Amino acid sequence: MAAIDCITWALLSLHHPEELSGLAIIGETPLCASLPLMTSAKTDATTLVHLRSALSELTTAKRYQPLLTQHLISGFAVTDRAFYDEVQAWEDQAIEYGVSVL
Numbered sequence: 508m509a510a511i512d513c514i515t516w517a518l519l520s521l522h523h524p525e526e527l528s529g530l531a532i533i534g535e536t537p538l539c540a541s542l543p544l545m546t547s548a549k550t551d552a553t554t555l556v557h558l559r560s561a562l563s564e565l566t567t568a569k570r571y572q573p574l575l576t577q578h579l580i581s582g583f584a585v586t587d588r589a590f591y592d593e594v595q596a597w598e599d600q601a602i603e604y605g606v607s608v609l
Contacts, residue, residue, distance in 0.1 A: 509530065511530075512542070513535075514542060514579065516532075517579055518578070518579060521579075522577075536597070537593075539591075539593055539594055539597075540586070540590045540591050540593065540594065543591065544562070544583075546558060559583075559585055562583040563583050565583070566580065566581075566582050566583040567582075
């Protein structure tokens with residue numbers, strides 16, 4: 508048994524389908540916010556602006572589109588932490604069902 512996120516499954520299906528041989532999807536979580544990009548809590552505001560700018564530029568530059576498409580990346584957006592509240596709600600619900608450790 509394995510827990511594989513949908514992005515990893517899609518990338519494996521596309522580039523290395525043999526790695527999924529013998530595996531079957533037996534359940535899925537609801538759709539949710541995309542995978543977050545993280546940096547150190549010590550990253551200063553100026554560096555954060557530069558990182559976000561670079562990612563935004565990367566995902567809109569035509570010359571990188573083939574690479575982005577190959578990796579299933581369609582863009583970059585800065586979101587509020589509240590965007591991930593639903594994930595916290597799932598964790599809270601799991602705890603209510605007695606699942607607090609994986």
